[in-house]
Amino acid sequence: MADDDRSNLLNLACPLPQPSDDRIQLAHGGGGRLMHQLLERVFLPAFSNAALNARHDGAVLRVGESRLAFTTDSYVVRPLFFPGGNIGDLAVYGTVNDLAMCGARPLYLSAGFILEEGLPMESLRRVVGSMRSAAGRAGVTLVTGDTKVVDKGKGDGIFINTSGIGVVETGTELGPAAVEPGDAIIISGDLGAHGVAILSVREGLEFEAPVVTDAAPLWEPVEALFRAGIEVHCLRDLTRGGLASALNEIASTRGLSMRVEEARVPVSEVVQGACEILGLDPLYVANEGRFAAFVPAAQAEQAIEVLRALSVSALAARIGEVTSDPEGIVILRSRIGGSRVLDMLSGEQLPRIC
Amino acid sequence: MADDDRSNLLNLACPLPQPSDDRIQLAHGGGGRLMHQLLERVFLPAFSNAALNARHDGAVLRVGESRLAFTTDSYVVRPLFFPGGNIGDLAVYGTVNDLAMCGARPLYLSAGFILEEGLPMESLRRVVGSMRSAAGRAGVTLVTGDTKVVDKGKGDGIFINTSGIGVVETGTELGPAAVEPGDAIIISGDLGAHGVAILSVREGLEFEAPVVTDAAPLWEPVEALFRAGIEVHCLRDLTRGGLASALNEIASTRGLSMRVEEARVPVSEVVQGACEILGLDPLYVANEGRFAAFVPAAQAEQAIEVLRALSVSALAARIGEVTSDPEGIVILRSRIGGSRVLDMLSGEQLPRIC
Numbered sequence: 143m144a145d146d147d148r149s150n151l152l153n154l155a156c157p158l159p160q161p162s163d164d165r166i167q168l169a170h171g172g173g174g175r176l177m178h179q180l181l182e183r184v185f186l187p188a189f190s191n192a193a194l195n196a197r198h199d200g201a202v203l204r205v206g207e208s209r210l211a212f213t214t215d216s217y218v219v220r221p222l223f224f225p226g227g228n229i230g231d232l233a234v235y236g237t238v239n240d241l242a243m244c245g246a247r248p249l250y251l252s253a254g255f256i257l258e259e260g261l262p263m264e265s266l267r268r269v270v271g272s273m274r275s276a277a278g279r280a281g282v283t284l285v286t287g288d289t290k291v292v293d294k295g296k297g298d299g300i301f302i303n304t305s306g307i308g309v310v311e312t313g314t315e316l317g318p319a320a321v322e323p324g325d326a327i328i329i330s331g332d333l334g335a336h337g338v339a340i341l342s343v344r345e346g347l348e349f350e351a352p353v354v355t356d357a358a359p360l361w362e363p364v365e366a367l368f369r370a371g372i373e374v375h376c377l378r379d380l381t382r383g384g385l386a387s388a389l390n391e392i393a394s395t396r397g398l399s400m401r402v403e404e405a406r407v408p409v410s411e412v413v414q415g416a417c418e419i420l421g422l423d424p425l426y427v428a429n430e431g432r433f434a435a436f437v438p439a440a441q442a443e444q445a446i447e448v449l450r451a452l453s454v455s456a457l458a459a460r461i462g463e464v465t466s467d468p469e470g471i472v473i474l475r476s477r478i479g480g481s482r483v484l485d486m487l488s489g490e491q492l493p494r495i496c
Numbered sequence: 497m498a499d500d501d502r503s504n505l506l507n508l509a510c511p512l513p514q515p516s517d518d519r520i521q522l523a524h525g526g527g528g529r530l531m532h533q534l535l536e537r538v539f540l541p542a543f544s545n546a547a548l549n550a551r552h553d554g555a556v557l558r559v560g561e562s563r564l565a566f567t568t569d570s571y572v573v574r575p576l577f578f579p580g581g582n583i584g585d586l587a588v589y590g591t592v593n594d595l596a597m598c599g600a601r602p603l604y605l606s607a608g609f610i611l612e613e614g615l616p617m618e619s620l621r622r623v624v625g626s627m628r629s630a631a632g633r634a635g636v637t638l639v640t641g642d643t644k645v646v647d648k649g650k651g652d653g654i655f656i657n658t659s660g661i662g663v664v665e666t667g668t669e670l671g672p673a674a675v676e677p678g679d680a681i682i683i684s685g686d687l688g689a690h691g692v693a694i695l696s697v698r699e700g701l702e703f704e705a706p707v708v709t710d711a712a713p714l715w716e717p718v719e720a721l722f723r724a725g726i727e728v729h730c731l732r733d734l735t736r737g738g739l740a741s742a743l744n745e746i747a748s749t750r751g752l753s754m755r756v757e758e759a760r761v762p763v764s765e766v767v768q769g770a771c772e773i774l775g776l777d778p779l780y781v782a783n784e785g786r787f788a789a790f791v792p793a794a795q796a797e798q799a800i801e802v803l804r805a806l807s808v809s810a811l812a813a814r815i816g817e818v819t820s821d822p823e824g825i826v827i828l829r830s831r832i833g834g835s836r837v838l839d840m841l842s843g844e845q846l847p848r849i850c
Contacts, residue, residue, distance in 0.1 A: 164618070165614055165616055165617060166611045166612070166614065166616075166617065166620065166645055168613050168645050168647065169645075170643065171644045171645030172645075181643075184620060184621055185624060188624045188627065188628040189628060191637055191638075191639065193637070193639035193640065194638065194639055194640065200640050201604070201606075201639035201640040203603075203661075205559065205560075205564065205603070205663065206562035206663075207560050207561055208559050208560035208561075208562065210559065212604060212606060212639060213606070213640050214606035214607070214640055215608065215642045216608040216609070216610050216642055216644045217644075218610060218646050249557075250555070250557055250566060252555075252566060252659050254659075255570070256570050256572060256655055257520045258520070259520055259521060260519055261519060261520040262519055262520075263520065264518070266520065266538060267538055270538055270539060270543075271542060273542065274542040283545055284543045284545075285548055285557065285566060286547065286548065286555040286566055286567050286568055287539060288568050288569045288570055289524065289525055290525045290571075290572045290848075291521070291522050291524050291525030292525075292652060292848060293522065293652075295649065296651065297650065297652070298650040298651070301646075301655070303568065303570060303608045303659075305606050305657075307557075307564070307661065309559065309560075493645070494644075494646065494647075
């Protein structure tokens with residue numbers, strides 16, 4: 143047997159250990175490159191199917207005559223309570239927004255709680271109360287749930303999973319595959335408030351003006367775009383990894399390029415200042431009430447008008463465009479005029495942001 | 497102002513602390529009385545709606561022309577790997593079984609992972625591989641997922657939430673409300689193997705014969721009952737809290753009584769022996785591949801025949817009947833002939849069994 147053959151056999155029988163890949167790191171949950179590797183190396187090979195392979199925020203499924211969207215997210219944000227919200231409303235808005243990004247009106251939510259022994263009952267009551275209000279605001283009904291308790295020291299207060307079902311209200315297939323060269327890239331508002339709000343509590347920082355989370359339900363502006371007849375190609379909420387990761391994901395899935403004008407990306411003065419102090423780039427910071435929409439350039443101005451008429455998307459802006467090449471790359475034209483590649487982070491700026 | 501009035505005002509403004517109720521205990525997750533109190537005092541008041549109030553294993557929802565079942569469960573079983581299974585296949589079977597108990601053919605699953613930093617990648621691969629096999633065996637497709645990572649010491653290896661969607665295939669409404677006096681109580685097989693399998697690993701016990709989990713998908717026997725024309729009134733899987741808790745829940749929701757013959761409840765010799773050593777009552781031990789069916793007495797023998805023809809329910813047995821009174825009580829006629837109330841446990845026998 144030739145050496146080459148033998149080494150192939152060995153590889154098959156006993157893959158060599160991969161040191162950088164052998165244990166879960168915090169960055170595997172961060173929305174960056176490591177999370178995508180985990181998806182590509184562990185999850186997709188096991189569960190490969192059309193719905194999962196579409197790499198969307200949720201799956202779109204045909205059931206009877208209806209097209210349903212189905213999505214899931216677990217929430218492990220730290221701390222549980224932060225300026226403008228808590229893990230409860232975040233768990234509602236995050237999941238209804240994934241449905242909205244599928245073009246689906248959110249209808250039903252499930253809630254699975256993993257509680258740590260010793261959690262004050264009052265914290266649970268506050269979180270559940272916020273979920274109730276958030277569900278009301280988002281127009282969804284929480285219809286089924288589950289509670290598990292883990293030993294003290296084996297959890298962290300409250301983890302919540304919410305899964306959601308919605309009915310797709312657009313006739314066209316939304317998603318990275320529908321993005322076209324020439325499409326305008328629109329974002330629904332100013333970036334970075336959620337991440338900065340969380341970090342300010344963690345670090346005990348105070349800014350001139352308080353920074354509160356942007357967490358909010360996003361079906362209303364999505365529905366407004368549909369009603370106005372905007373031919374939406376793709377929607378993506380700008381959560382873990384922020385705008386930069388979302389654009390990179392779509393550019394790489396679709397094999398297209400994105401060009402973004404930094405000066406057109408709205409960031410509030412206080413968030414900009416906070417990011418400078420904290421060494422963060424607001425383009426990578428997580429948002430929980432902001433999304434990007436890809437629409438034909440000819441409809442971009444109308445889309446902006448429609449979004450600006452609603453308070454949740456009053457600061458909507460056209461920030462760039464889709465081009466054919468270089469394939470899979472996002473290019474940022476900076477405020478001072480230079481251009482650079484806006485890459486995907488390998489890990490994350492802020493662990494446990496949602 | 498009279499003293500009574502003042503104390504009422506105080507109660508409204510600032511409820512007195514309730515010492516037994518002010519922190520989450522392990523038993524709040526155990527399927528017993530404390531879990532029901534949590535449901536009744538915290539969750540139901542916040543989210544009251546018809547689907548949730550039905551107190552079923554999942555919600556049945558009308559979407560377009562279809563009746564969908566929707567359910568969620570988080571899995572925190574300890575250890576992750578145990579005789580006959582692991583947290584991955586458990587997370588698939590547990591949720592498809594909740595759909596089956598709604599009379600629904602399981603179609604789609606979501607999976608939300610909460611991973612602890614430092615988890616060996618190989619453990620994750622094994623768990624994901626088991627989920628894949630289990631999904632194949634259960635005939636469901638995993639269509640959407642999410643991964644979060646928490647700091648070392650803030651989780652416990654792997655927690656998994658699965659939510660499921662199925663299509664209800666029975667014309668009648670299954671559930672506690674449909675249970676009638678005179679109904680036969682059938683269980684689909686022998687009890688206690690899952691709980692004993694878990695505990696034997698935790699305690700490092702070895703029995704004459706190995707006890708492996710009974711975890712298995714249950715749509716096949718449910719579908720067989722429907723196809724045979726059995727008028728099924730209610731189905732309930734016998735998970736946390738075991739047979740005793742399931743019967744108590746239904747008896748109390750429906751305001752009926754249940755009478756069970758202990759001698760008719762199948763328990764394997766090795767499980768019976770293990771329970772005696774461990775001080776457990778198999779009627780309270782969790783199962784992950786067993787259910788109770790409530791059917792008209794006239795169809796009980798036929799139902800048993802249908803179930804016994806399938807390997808997963810080969811040991812099906814008629815164990816008792818539903819009567820009108822005493823309301824909300826389960827009465828056990830013991831092997832030696834006496835009768836006693838089979839109560840709901842306040843906490844649980846085994847924490848983190850699923």
